[in-house]
Amino acid sequence: MKIETKIILGTAMFFAILLMVGWVVIKEESRMAEFTTQFEGRSLERGATVFESNCSTCHGRQGQGSGRAPALNNPRLFNGERLAEMKWAGGLFDYIENAIAAGRPNSGAYWPEAMPTWGQTYGGPLRPDQIQDLTRFVMNWESSALDEANPPTVNQDFILPGIREEGDLQIMASGAPVGTAVTFGDLPAGDPARGETLYTSNELGCSSCHLGGVVAPNTVGTAERAAQRVASDPALAGYTLEQYLVESILQPNIYIVPNEGSAVYSAGGISIMQQNYSDRIDAQDLADLVAYLLGQ
Amino acid sequence: MSVLPFPSFLDDIKEKGARRAITDLVDETVTRVTAGLNVRDIREVLRGDAPSRRPNPRLTPHADAFWMHMRPSYYHASVTGVYPTLRLGWLTTYFFVVEIITGMFLMVFYTPSPLSAYENMLNLLSNVPFGQLIRDLHRLGAEGMVMMVFLHMLRTFVTGSYKKPRQFTWATGVILLLTTLILSFSGYLLPWDQLAFWAVTIGTSMAEAAPPEIVGTNVNLLLRGAPDIGAGGLLRFYLLHVFALPLITIIFIGVHYYKVILHGHSLPPGEDEVGTDTAKRVPLDRRTYFLPDVLTNEVLWIGAVTFLLIVLTVWFYHAPLESHADPQVTPLHTTAPWYFLWLQAMLKLGDKVFFGLVIPGLLFLFLLVYPYIDVGKSRRYAHRRLGLSLSMLAVAGFVVLSWMGSPEYGVETSGDQEVAQALAPMEGVGPLRSVPFEQLVPGVYSTAAMDDADVAAALTARFESEGRAMDRFTVSPVPADAPRLLGLMEQFDHLFDVWGANMPNAWGQLMIRDWQPGLRRVEIYIEWDRPQIDEQGEIIRDAEGNIQVVLDADGNPERENSGKAIYISAESGYFGGGH
Numbered sequence: 001m002k003i004e005t006k007i008i009l010g011t012a013m014f015f016a017i018l019l020m021v022g023w024v025v026i027k028e029e030s031r032m033a034e035f036t037t038q039f040e041g042r043s044l045e046r047g048a049t050v051f052e053s054n055c056s057t058c059h060g061r062q063g064q065g066s067g068r069a070p071a072l073n074n075p076r077l078f079n080g081e082r083l084a085e086m087k088w089a090g091g092l093f094d095y096i097e098n099a100i101a102a103g104r105p106n107s108g109a110y111w112p113e114a115m116p117t118w119g120q121t122y123g124g125p126l127r128p129d130q131i132q133d134l135t136r137f138v139m140n141w142e143s144s145a146l147d148e149a150n151p152p153t154v155n156q157d158f159i160l161p162g163i164r165e166e167g168d169l170q171i172m173a174s175g176a177p178v179g180t181a182v183t184f185g186d187l188p189a190g191d192p193a194r195g196e197t198l199y200t201s202n203e204l205g206c207s208s209c210h211l212g213g214v215v216a217p218n219t220v221g222t223a224e225r226a227a228q229r230v231a232s233d234p235a236l237a238g239y240t241l242e243q244y245l246v247e248s249i250l251q252p253n254i255y256i257v258p259n260e261g262s263a264v265y266s267a268g269g270i271s272i273m274q275q276n277y278s279d280r281i282d283a284q285d286l287a288d289l290v291a292y293l294l295g296q
Numbered sequence: 297m298s299v300l301p302f303p304s305f306l307d308d309i310k311e312k313g314a315r316r317a318i319t320d321l322v323d324e325t326v327t328r329v330t331a332g333l334n335v336r337d338i339r340e341v342l343r344g345d346a347p348s349r350r351p352n353p354r355l356t357p358h359a360d361a362f363w364m365h366m367r368p369s370y371y372h373a374s375v376t377g378v379y380p381t382l383r384l385g386w387l388t389t390y391f392f393v394v395e396i397i398t399g400m401f402l403m404v405f406y407t408p409s410p411l412s413a414y415e416n417m418l419n420l421l422s423n424v425p426f427g428q429l430i431r432d433l434h435r436l437g438a439e440g441m442v443m444m445v446f447l448h449m450l451r452t453f454v455t456g457s458y459k460k461p462r463q464f465t466w467a468t469g470v471i472l473l474l475t476t477l478i479l480s481f482s483g484y485l486l487p488w489d490q491l492a493f494w495a496v497t498i499g500t501s502m503a504e505a506a507p508p509e510i511v512g513t514n515v516n517l518l519l520r521g522a523p524d525i526g527a528g529g530l531l532r533f534y535l536l537h538v539f540a541l542p543l544i545t546i547i548f549i550g551v552h553y554y555k556v557i558l559h560g561h562s563l564p565p566g567e568d569e570v571g572t573d574t575a576k577r578v579p580l581d582r583r584t585y586f587l588p589d590v591l592t593n594e595v596l597w598i599g600a601v602t603f604l605l606i607v608l609t610v611w612f613y614h615a616p617l618e619s620h621a622d623p624q625v626t627p628l629h630t631t632a633p634w635y636f637l638w639l640q641a642m643l644k645l646g647d648k649v650f651f652g653l654v655i656p657g658l659l660f661l662f663l664l665v666y667p668y669i670d671v672g673k674s675r676r677y678a679h680r681r682l683g684l685s686l687s688m689l690a691v692a693g694f695v696v697l698s699w700m701g702s703p704e705y706g707v708e709t710s711g712d713q714e715v716a717q718a719l720a721p722m723e724g725v726g727p728l729r730s731v732p733f734e735q736l737v738p739g740v741y742s743t744a745a746m747d748d749a750d751v752a753a754a755l756t757a758r759f760e761s762e763g764r765a766m767d768r769f770t771v772s773p774v775p776a777d778a779p780r781l782l783g784l785m786e787q788f789d790h791l792f793d794v795w796g797a798n799m800p801n802a803w804g805q806l807m808i809r810d811w812q813p814g815l816r817r818v819e820i821y822i823e824w825d826r827p828q829i830d831e832q833g834e835i836i837r838d839a840e841g842n843i844q845v846v847l848d849a850d851g852n853p854e855r856e857n858s859g860k861a862i863y864i865s866a867e868s869g870y871f872g873g874g875h
Contacts, residue, residue, distance in 0.1 A: 003344045003588065003589060003592055004344065006592050006593060006596045007592060007596075009596055009599075009600075010592070010595050010596035010599045010600075011599075012599075013596065013599025013600050013602075013603050014599050016599075016603050017599065017602055017603050017606060020603065020606045020607065020610060021606070023610065024426065024429055024606075024610060025425075028425050028426065029425075031428065032421075032422050032423060032424075032425070032427075034869065035421050035422045035428075036422045036423075037867050037869070038867065038868055038869040039418060039421075039422060040867060041814075041865035041866065041867030041868035041869065042865065042868045044812075044814075044815055044863070044865045044867075045815070045862070045863040045864060045865050045868060046619065048811065048812070048815060048817070048863035049861075049862070049863060052861070062811075127620065127622075128411070129414065129415070129620050130620075137812070140812045140813060140814070140815060141812060141813075143813045144812065144813055
């Protein structure tokens, strides 16, 4: 081949390359869009598979819910009611993703079982991309959940945490916080049943730490241990059991149960217990809680 | 006068006039940049004229400039054609340069962490203009480079170019073969998909097998950064891939090129007297100068091959990307990359240490020192019948071993799993997903009753009598407006001819259901007579080789079944634009 021919051919080749790159430039925008659509479709498929093996036992294969977990193919999830109820400020995708990844560790207080944490970030088994696949799958119920002509089966609706049934629990009925300067003599008669409801409610959350004694002293045996301490500890001389319990709820730092082995209840003289119950309950709530605890 | 110790440009203008001064300045600058060629020389090169001054200015850059000194100033006319080099060594270098350039772009969009690597791939494909093109080019270039290195070595062997004085050139080439293979393989892990994870898990498990145990365990720990591949392993492979291996490769390419200049390209075997090497004693009339002939030729090749690569990546080839790496899920048929299939076959033959490490190690050593063993003087084909025959046998062995390395050979799996895998593979598309979404008409279709309503009714009646839920088992013929679904069912039926040897009276069914808006669930269900199994787990056959089946109390064969469900979204685009 003559050198001139080679030069012409080579030049033609480079122009051909430019043409090809130009072709890619023209198609690139739509190619990227198409890939995104396809990716979301396949993400949905993977999400469906993960849902079937991990979520369908409680939430129902078609998202209809069961006695163990609420329906997800549920108008209330998509029409904004649930988000408003939960005071969630973000979008629905974030809400669902967050609920799956972090779980609802406290929901065992008002469901037979707590919603587990699924995301690896929170110690669960699923990778972040699997959580997103699942979220896409749940989000895909939107049109069928909101289809008014053909509404989905909802076997079980969401529960607002803390309230088992309408009217069952009303914290701070009187509207006045009890404050810290209270003695047992000021309190009305307590109702242990309502006390238990309060104790296990999500609003106060006592049972999240005390039930089973994992984080804080065990609920079971409270009265017995309180009696022993009041009788034996000179710091508690002259206390009644009720007074001891009232003080423990409202001002946890005054008397702190000593740390035992791996159980750490305080650090530097500050109890790990929440310090603001005096602002969150009224005299009746306090009396009910004490009445419940005296029976434990 | 100028304050400088030499005449300034203004002095030049005063002395020679503006026009002359400028042309002189340009000429001098060009001569410096090109390390020896002035404007006139370049014009002569481009026009294909003979050099007009002596000594030949076209040789100066080869002596004075770094890049040009790596190329011979002239070639023997006998080696500038397609034969005998077939341009294979040049092509290998070309692909290496393509890899470096495309690799640098990919690095911009990549973080070597299991948390982000796969997401980086998706971002590259969905959000980065030219992202897919660059990734495809990088992957195709890698395959090309491996292929070219193999072929280049084969060509060198066939033409006897490894013989004295080029033994060491061959040895550096063998090292380059090794670095190329490891470069390509180390890049495998980086997308952090299932293909990456499992291919590299298999590959590094060979290192773990190295005896004694303390060596194997520690080599494995060094490579993977932990007992299993994870964040540490990914980072290590990344650093190997983008830093250590390219560096070693570049160094050895330098040595290799230097040796090529030192000894010249070997002439076609027939041209030299036996035992002589005249590659460096090129008669004046047989010289082809690098400038302009060889360079022009190479630029043409760059244009042509690059064009071909881009055409391939735009229309025909896309780098695979499987689902996210998952240590819990082993894909059904995990294979090494094609150039390591022979090694996978060796592992099937027996002991991991002997077949996986000792033999390949010896093979590598043998290749490395081969020129020092085969000291026969003649490079002519007719004088090297034994060597050439053995090399062709080795190539045939490589092909056969590669086939044996594939799942086709020596992998025991159950037929029902294979059928389900063939229809809807765990990774990739497969025939089921290729059926257009609208032709996946919800219903139950059986290979036993594809177009026969009576058989379908009988089957439904049987399910009913067995007390199975009706909505699941109302079998119907494939609708007429779903030809692709019918084709799929025919393929399903045919798969039992391929895999159903141990599954008497097997048939399968597909159950397609609407699941969510735009999402359908397809369940593959397979049923067959349960064969009798002896104590060794072998199927019992009668004298004629027929499988003995387990019978129930009524004397009817007991049926065994298995199933698998997948979901298909209308938007996945497996059909048509999908890849």
